[in-house]
Amino acid sequence: MRIIKQMTHKRLTASMVLASLFTLSACSDNDYSPINTQTPTQVATQDYRVTVTNLTANQPMSPLALLRHNADITAWQTGGAASLPLETLAESGDSTGFADMDGVDALIKGLGILAPGMTESIELELSPDEVASISVLTMLVNTNDAFAGVNSVSLVDLAVNTTVKFSSIAYDAGTEANSEAKGTIPGPADSGEGFNAARDDVDRVHAHPGVISADDGLANSVLSASHRFDNPVLTISIERLR
Template sequence: MKLTDFTLKPSLLAMLAATTLLTACGDDDNDTVVETPPAAVMQTFTVTVTNLTANQPMSPVILAAHASDAMLWNAGEMASEAIEKMAEGGDTADIAALAVMTSSVNGAGLIMPGMSETLTLTIDEADAASISLATMLVNTNDAFTGINSYNIAGMQVDASSSMKFMAYDAGTEANSEAKGTMPGPADGGEGFNAARDDVDFVHIHPGVISMYDGLADSVLDASHRFDNPVLAVTITRTE
């Protein structure tokens, strides 16, 4: 009996040891912590734009959020092709596709003189750095206006800011005002043209001359002239 007892004890010890190891391994698995990433915090902004001109409809606007150091244009520098397409034909697709853009929304249609439109943009708090907006004055060759990188970081709920903006000339198309060169209702002509035949840098727009002020080939009249500012904008953080 003593021999049998002595022989069995090592086997029992081995079984107990194996069970302990298995239990320990099970405990290690149960102790694994899977971290859940924090839920995104969203911020919502409403932006109301008002056309201040007498007879310059504005193309459907693009409102976009982007990195704080991004600029859509710089006065005195060559316009990008994205700005050229918007300023000559109202096409904002290339602006929306820029790598710096985190989100964007487009207006519903033309903003007629004296009219307003309100756009809503909801973005992740991590991307809430700056917003920009752009639109073309369509009864011109390449006039445009908008917000160029407005800082919204840290803007509180219900906070609001109102501003007015001037018209810029993309410098990509000569301001001939000639028939067939402008996409707006005053002409119904060409929009974007890849050829550049002007100074090729962005600058403050000198204004429309019209057929009644010495530009014989112009299809525009006195009603199409504009003074700065041309656009009023109110930005409100709503949530």
């Protein structure tokens, strides 16, 4: 697998390296040694572009986490308990733990914080034996444990020049109480704590009920009305380029 390019605002291109293999063969029965040029068989790749847009007013998203994984893997299960990698991402924005999950072949991280209203694209070049399913996740960083994304989208049947589009609601990992209290939110609204191993909420993934904020009467909240969000919070498109 190769990441062809990642871009946000401006298009960033990575240099492409082409390699040719030449085989020299000699015939001992002649006075000269002919050179036979043999071109290696090139396996056609399958190229994809994943594009994510932040639809919120004041909820920066943590760097995107794009997972390539086996078809039977899910990044989360609504109604089920969050895995440790999901808990860590939903509370701190750190997606590193997904790289060690069984069945996950690759973790590709976004370029950085995806600000409100902004879009980022990641392009992938996959060999046929790498094509499986992908998931995309990100944290709403001005929350206790909200995240969004798409879960286990198969690439196998996506035809060339075809795009599939998704809208994502905000999910609650159910691992940290939505107190909105000072010191509990990692985003710029608070710059507080990220991951905490203690689980003091319902311990199941569900649709996020939204933030309350101090403007709406939650006295100890560090959030304002600008941090509220309506669903969906993300749009995600996956395009097969070739």
